[in-house]
Amino acid sequence: MNVGTEAPSLPSRPRWLRVVGVAAVLSTAATVWLGLWVTPPDKVQGNLVRLVYLHPPIAWVALYLAFGLAALSSLLYLWRRTRSLFWDRLAAASVEVGVVFNALTLATGMLWGRPTWGVWWTWDARLTSTALLLVLFLGYLALRRVPAEPEVRARRCAVAALIAFVDVPIVHFSVIWWQTLHQGATVLNANLSPTIHGSMAWTLLLGFIALTLVFVWMVTVRYRIEVLADRTDAEHLEVSLAERWAEGDLDGVPSNGANGGNGANGGNGAGGVLRPPTRVGP
Amino acid sequence: MWRDALLVAGKDLRIELRSRVALWQVLPVAVLSLVLYAFALGPVRQTLASAAPGLFWLAVLFSTVLATQRSFAIEAGEGTRDGLRVSGIDPAGVFLGKAAAVAAELAVLQVVLWGAMTLLFGVHVRVVWLALVASFLATIGLATAGTLYGALSAGLRVRETLLPLLVLPVLAPVLLAASRAWSGALTGSVSSGLSWLRVLGPFAVVYLVIGIVLYGPLLETA
Numbered sequence: 001m002n003v004g005t006e007a008p009s010l011p012s013r014p015r016w017l018r019v020v021g022v023a024a025v026l027s028t029a030a031t032v033w034l035g036l037w038v039t040p041p042d043k044v045q046g047n048l049v050r051l052v053y054l055h056p057p058i059a060w061v062a063l064y065l066a067f068g069l070a071a072l073s074s075l076l077y078l079w080r081r082t083r084s085l086f087w088d089r090l091a092a093a094s095v096e097v098g099v100v101f102n103a104l105t106l107a108t109g110m111l112w113g114r115p116t117w118g119v120w121w122t123w124d125a126r127l128t129s130t131a132l133l134l135v136l137f138l139g140y141l142a143l144r145r146v147p148a149e150p151e152v153r154a155r156r157c158a159v160a161a162l163i164a165f166v167d168v169p170i171v172h173f174s175v176i177w178w179q180t181l182h183q184g185a186t187v188l189n190a191n192l193s194p195t196i197h198g199s200m201a202w203t204l205l206l207g208f209i210a211l212t213l214v215f216v217w218m219v220t221v222r223y224r225i226e227v228l229a230d231r232t233d234a235e236h237l238e239v240s241l242a243e244r245w246a247e248g249d250l251d252g253v254p255s256n257g258a259n260g261g262n263g264a265n266g267g268n269g270a271g272g273v274l275r276p277p278t279r280v281g282p
Numbered sequence: 283m284w285r286d287a288l289l290v291a292g293k294d295l296r297i298e299l300r301s302r303v304a305l306w307q308v309l310p311v312a313v314l315s316l317v318l319y320a321f322a323l324g325p326v327r328q329t330l331a332s333a334a335p336g337l338f339w340l341a342v343l344f345s346t347v348l349a350t351q352r353s354f355a356i357e358a359g360e361g362t363r364d365g366l367r368v369s370g371i372d373p374a375g376v377f378l379g380k381a382a383a384v385a386a387e388l389a390v391l392q393v394v395l396w397g398a399m400t401l402l403f404g405v406h407v408r409v410v411w412l413a414l415v416a417s418f419l420a421t422i423g424l425a426t427a428g429t430l431y432g433a434l435s436a437g438l439r440v441r442e443t444l445l446p447l448l449v450l451p452v453l454a455p456v457l458l459a460a461s462r463a464w465s466g467a468l469t470g471s472v473s474s475g476l477s478w479l480r481v482l483g484p485f486a487v488v489y490l491v492i493g494i495v496l497y498g499p500l501l502e503t504a
Contacts, residue, residue, distance in 0.1 A: 146444065
């Protein structure tokens with residue numbers, strides 16, 4: 001397989017990306033302003049309720065948008081008719097963003113849990129399955145870092161993403177049963193009080209929109225980085241191949257600088273073997 | 283497909299019978315881990331008895347990682363994978379065969395661990411059929427999911443460290459459900475044990491089907 005043909009062309013930066021980025025910053029700032037200054041503190045939870053404007057939107061991005069998109073694009077990659085490295089890179093980008101948001105979901109949940117429940121962690125069904133989900137997709141990222149040809153890596157990662165994704169409902173139901181068969185009622189009932197209305201409801205809605213925009217922006221940027229990384233890899237390979245071939249050429253020539261020592265014993269024969277017939281030259 | 287599966291399973295088990303790696307390496311490690319768990323928890327009989335089903339399945343879980351690693355280490359030899367690929371054997375058959383061989387090894391391992399658990403922790407299985415059904419379903423789930431990930435990480439230089447990270451979170455529901463089911467079998471509470479078969483059953487079926495469908499693309503990646 002000729003490596004040179006795999007270098008993907010750099011997609012031009014889409015104009016809507018900047019619009020999405022600006023909108024993401026503005027809506028996030030508005031959410032922060034509304035959440036911290038405009039909305040009133042909750043009757044029961046006091047100022048702690050302000051985390052509600054952040055925590056559910058983050059969880060929504062991680063658990064539904066990011067991992068859903070990753071599973072969908074992995075499936076589209078594996079399906080022969082739609083097989084394209086586009087889907088592979090999209091899956092990689094959204095898993096990476098999803099893992100960050102998944103970790104943030106746990107972190108914001110713990111920040112809220114410590115003052116509310118008195119503990120950082122409880123073996124609640126939702127917490128446990130979210131933590132397992134984080135480890136599942138960390139495995140995907142680890143698999144992605146294993147060096148391989150783009151197609152091989154793409155197929156491997158797509159299969160891994162699908163296996164992991166199928167596990168999500170099983171994990172979820174099993175920990176729910178584990179909970180209900182072992183301890184009392186779940187503690188998360190107090191999470192989103194049903195009496196949310198007015199400015200609080202609007203702020204929460206804005207939070208969802210803001211973080212969805214942040215997600216779209218991050219995935220698009222991450223996708224471009226993925227394309228650039230693949231391109232750099234392919235170029236590096238080309239350059240180092242050319243260097244090796246150039247060394248092979250030098251072997252035939254009488255000693256020249258650093259190469260002189262190596263070429264002393266049997267250099268002529270090796271030079272002939274190493275020299276490729278077609279690939280020499282720029 | 284079934285005939286191919288039998289051929290592959292027979293080949294794997296024959297290699298195992300001749301090399302005895304699982305018997306002399308995986309099995310002792312599993313028994314050793316039961317002893318180590320006892321060290322970690324202290325010698326109080328009651329603590330050990332209540333933790334026994336969980337520790338038993340934890341030992342089986344880690345052995346699954348070792349068994350699948352071994353199952354793909356025997357394919358790592360010069361051109362063995364390619365040989366298997368060009369032999370005209372259905373990929374689904376290869377998957378079923380390898381998973382069946384791993385399952386057979388895990389079944390033997392569980393029999394030995396069962397004995398060790400009875401001796402070391404002083405617990406007795408009261409509802410034998412429940413323990414057997416749970417074991418059967420859990421073994422299918424462990425072997426199929428393990429084989430899938432084994433194939434995924436086969437041939438990678440980092441497979442020893444990568445495989446546990448990939449496979450252990452996926453197998454977590456099996457650990458949970460099988461320990462709870464066995465807990466029911468040990469204490470004699472059939473109904474609570476039975477409900478966990480509703481996790482083990484679907485898990486086994488889902489990964490069996492995924493393996494049959496996705497093993498073909500995985501074999502190509504080598």
